[in-house]
Amino acid sequence: MSEGRPAIELVRASKIYRRFSHRKQFATLKSALLTRSLIKNLRPDETFTALNDVTLTVPKGRTLGVIGRNGSGKSTLLKLVAGITKPSTGTVRVDGRISALIELGAGFHPEISGRENVFINGIMLGLSKREVARRFDEIVEFAELTEFIDAPVKTYSSGMYMRLGFAVAIHVDPEVLLVDEVLAVGDEGFTHKCLDKFAEFKRRGKTILLVTHSLGLVERFCDEALWLDAGRIRGSGDPKRIVGAYITDVQQREERELAAGDSKARESASAATVSPDEPASAVLPDNPVETASAPADMFRAAEGRWGSREVEITDVALVGSDGASGHVFRSGDPLDVRISLRAPLPVDDFVVGIGVFNAEGVCCYGTNTSVDALLPERLSGDAEVVFAVDALDLVEGTYKLDVAVHKQDGYPYDYHRLLYTFRVKSRAKDVGIYRPRHAWRFSGGVQFTPGPASAEAPAGKDRDTE
Amino acid sequence: MLQNLAQLPRYRGLIQSLVARELKARYRGSVLGFFWSFINPLTLLLIYTFVFKYVMPAAVKGADPYPLFMFCGLLPWTWFASSLMESSGVLIAGGNLIKKVLFPAEILPIVTVTANMIHFFLALPILAVFLVIYRAPLTVGELAWFPIVIAVQYVFTLACALILSALTVHFRDIRDILSNLLSLWFFATPIIYPYLTAPEIAKRFLNWNPMAHVVISYQEILFFPGPFGHWKWLLALGVASIGFFLFGYFIFDRLRDSFAEEV
Numbered sequence: 001m002s003e004g005r006p007a008i009e010l011v012r013a014s015k016i017y018r019r020f021s022h023r024k025q026f027a028t029l030k031s032a033l034l035t036r037s038l039i040k041n042l043r044p045d046e047t048f049t050a051l052n053d054v055t056l057t058v059p060k061g062r063t064l065g066v067i068g069r070n071g072s073g074k075s076t077l078l079k080l081v082a083g084i085t086k087p088s089t090g091t092v093r094v095d096g097r098i099s100a101l102i103e104l105g106a107g108f109h110p111e112i113s114g115r116e117n118v119f120i121n122g123i124m125l126g127l128s129k130r131e132v133a134r135r136f137d138e139i140v141e142f143a144e145l146t147e148f149i150d151a152p153v154k155t156y157s158s159g160m161y162m163r164l165g166f167a168v169a170i171h172v173d174p175e176v177l178l179v180d181e182v183l184a185v186g187d188e189g190f191t192h193k194c195l196d197k198f199a200e201f202k203r204r205g206k207t208i209l210l211v212t213h214s215l216g217l218v219e220r221f222c223d224e225a226l227w228l229d230a231g232r233i234r235g236s237g238d239p240k241r242i243v244g245a246y247i248t249d250v251q252q253r254e255e256r257e258l259a260a261g262d263s264k265a266r267e268s269a270s271a272a273t274v275s276p277d278e279p280a281s282a283v284l285p286d287n288p289v290e291t292a293s294a295p296a297d298m299f300r301a302a303e304g305r306w307g308s309r310e311v312e313i314t315d316v317a318l319v320g321s322d323g324a325s326g327h328v329f330r331s332g333d334p335l336d337v338r339i340s341l342r343a344p345l346p347v348d349d350f351v352v353g354i355g356v357f358n359a360e361g362v363c364c365y366g367t368n369t370s371v372d373a374l375l376p377e378r379l380s381g382d383a384e385v386v387f388a389v390d391a392l393d394l395v396e397g398t399y400k401l402d403v404a405v406h407k408q409d410g411y412p413y414d415y416h417r418l419l420y421t422f423r424v425k426s427r428a429k430d431v432g433i434y435r436p437r438h439a440w441r442f443s444g445g446v447q448f449t450p451g452p453a454s455a456e457a458p459a460g461k462d463r464d465t466e
Numbered sequence: 467m468l469q470n471l472a473q474l475p476r477y478r479g480l481i482q483s484l485v486a487r488e489l490k491a492r493y494r495g496s497v498l499g500f501f502w503s504f505i506n507p508l509t510l511l512l513i514y515t516f517v518f519k520y521v522m523p524a525a526v527k528g529a530d531p532y533p534l535f536m537f538c539g540l541l542p543w544t545w546f547a548s549s550l551m552e553s554s555g556v557l558i559a560g561g562n563l564i565k566k567v568l569f570p571a572e573i574l575p576i577v578t579v580t581a582n583m584i585h586f587f588l589a590l591p592i593l594a595v596f597l598v599i600y601r602a603p604l605t606v607g608e609l610a611w612f613p614i615v616i617a618v619q620y621v622f623t624l625a626c627a628l629i630l631s632a633l634t635v636h637f638r639d640i641r642d643i644l645s646n647l648l649s650l651w652f653f654a655t656p657i658i659y660p661y662l663t664a665p666e667i668a669k670r671f672l673n674w675n676p677m678a679h680v681v682i683s684y685q686e687i688l689f690f691p692g693p694f695g696h697w698k699w700l701l702a703l704g705v706a707s708i709g710f711f712l713f714g715y716f717i718f719d720r721l722r723d724s725f726a727e728e729v
Contacts, residue, residue, distance in 0.1 A: 084566070084568055098568065102567075103567075106563055106567050107560075112487055123479055124480060129479055
């Protein structure tokens with residue numbers, strides 16, 4: 001499909017946004033009036049480079065998925081291609097009629113009916129009145145708004161509004177379709193309809209530029225992926241490879257963020273308890289206020305550290321399958337919680353315990369050496385206790401750890417409450433707090449084939465995507 | 467710039483439907499609907515007539531019947547003033563379009579001025595009624611100038627609207643400056659008093675006011691008897707307005723790329 005010119009071509013395109021501070025704006029007006037150079041003086045000092053030297057070619061009929069973190073320049077790229085803004089340097093060239101699904105229903109007037117808005121919106125997007133009239137029924141049917149099309153748009157729900165906007169935009173019959181994260185506009189059924197429509201576009205050899213955070217969609221749907229990071233192209237090519245690289249990068253970033261957050265929490269926790277003024281409160285076995293009323297954000301409210309420190313937890317490390325300590329793990333991977341202990345004086349009454357809490361503050365699992373029928377004998381000097389999990393069968397989410405050493409009667413030596421955070425990544429979209437190892441078996445008159453979503457099938461199968 | 471200007475006729479259909487939408491939406495939900503297009507100028511007329519006929523009648527000698535005289539100037543002024551007020555905010559209000567849809571921004575001020583012109587047309591029947599009631603001295607030759615005055619005013623208003631809408635994106639203060647400026651401008655235009663009775667010094671200033679010539683033209687055509695003597699001024703203003711429009715379009719075009727970022 002490489003005949004003729006490419007559908008979209010960017011050559012060394014950059015977009016630099018200007019940043020006016022508020023005070024600057026007033027200064028600009030005054031000076032602009034004084035020096036009578038209204039146009040020339042609109043140059044600000046601060047700039048922000050949203051897109052940096054991007055060169056990109058999309059041949060006709062290809063579908064390109066653009067991924068990247070928030071603020072990486074995806075939407076700016078789309079606006080450049082759509083022609084809504086001009087590149088600061090470089091060139092952007094697009095061949096054929098563009099329809100941009102950037103903001104659905106932009107330009108709808110709330111006071112007038114859906115019918116009139118469809119016409120005006122269609123004309124705005126480049127159709128003639130007759131063309132809109134011809135497609136009108138199809139548009140309304142697609143938007144599932146047949147009953148309400150004569151009601152003023154202000155009475156529509158946001159879903160109806162979006163659906164109508166989507167329907168109009170997609171019936172403009174563009175050569176190049178630009179889509180910015182708009183698939184979240186309806187219920188499951190509508191989303192499928194949109195995807196079908198995209199697939200139809202693809203079949204008919206149209207070019208699609210898709211900006212999305214839905215990595216599965218990119219893998220399934222796009223011929224090529226482009227990864228933007230801080231305005232630059234980090235990678236492009238095969239969607240599977242790019243998505244894999246992107247996920248790895250996101251994990252590394254999360255890793256760093258969680259590590260930073262954890263050490264901050266621990267610092268403030270030890271700072272609070274070590275303070276010599278109130279040693280008594282530090283030894284309280286449990287803070288009744290914290291546990292009695294469960295606040296909205298359990299983590300923030302309840303994290304802390306207390307205990308007599310006769311035995312001290314000096315370090316807690318989470319070690320994944322790669323043998324390095326980290327904060328982000330894949331569901332189903334092994335995990336070691338390595339607890340370093342120090343007892344300046346030998347003790348013979350001690351229990352090491354652990355608790356895993358999910359983001360809602362629900363305890364997913366808790367146990368200790370006593371529960372697991374290990375009788376304490378002796379602890380002195382430096383020691384390490386490892387809580388080894390064969391397979392971390394948790395669903396995707398952020399979890400926090402309680403780690404504690406205490407006497408068998410509960411008297412705390414060192415209690416670290418929710419001070420350790422880790423994230424579990426999973427490509428399966430299952431829900432709950434616990435993932436039992438499972439399989440589906442069938443017999444009789446039932447048959448399944450591995451669907452297109454099998455790339456996202458439950459744990460285990462997809463660990464090798466990187 | 468000229469390329470963009472040449473593209474404009476292609477958007478005729480869009481301008482049409484947007485003007486229609488504007489008109490429909492404006493009075494949607496109000497009980498009297500389009501009647502407000504009549505009632506608004508009528509109310510103004512009543513107020514000014516009361517003030518200048520009964521409170522301070524000396525100020526307006528030489529303009530009788532006064533209601534008819536006032537109406538000739540007030541209607542076009544309303545068109546002009548509301549066009550400017552609305553267009554100063556129109557790009558900001560339509561920010562969604564400019565930012566999210568590939569959309570020629572000049573359509574928005576054009577729609578504003580055009581929609582207000584339609585309002586002006588809608589109020590003309592009242593003016594016609596007044597003309598009949600007061601048996602105004604109309605001649606066909608004079609009335610032939612009427613569309614020309616409208617055309618000149620349209621071009622002039624459009625030029626102002628383009629500049630204002632583009633600049634307001636950068637300097638929001640303009641909207642406040644404008645509302646003050648417009649009340650000054652209103653009294654600097656011979657609407658509530660006849661040009662002829664203005665003192666010599668004032669006349670010299672009035673000659674520099676384009677809207678004065680527009681309004682005087684309306685008054686000569688519809689109100690004052692005798693042939694239309696102001697046509698030289700009007701044609702000169704027409705030519706100047708076209709130049710002014712090109713200048714306004716140039717400014718607009720220069721600032722165009724900044725709209726998507728600033729609104």
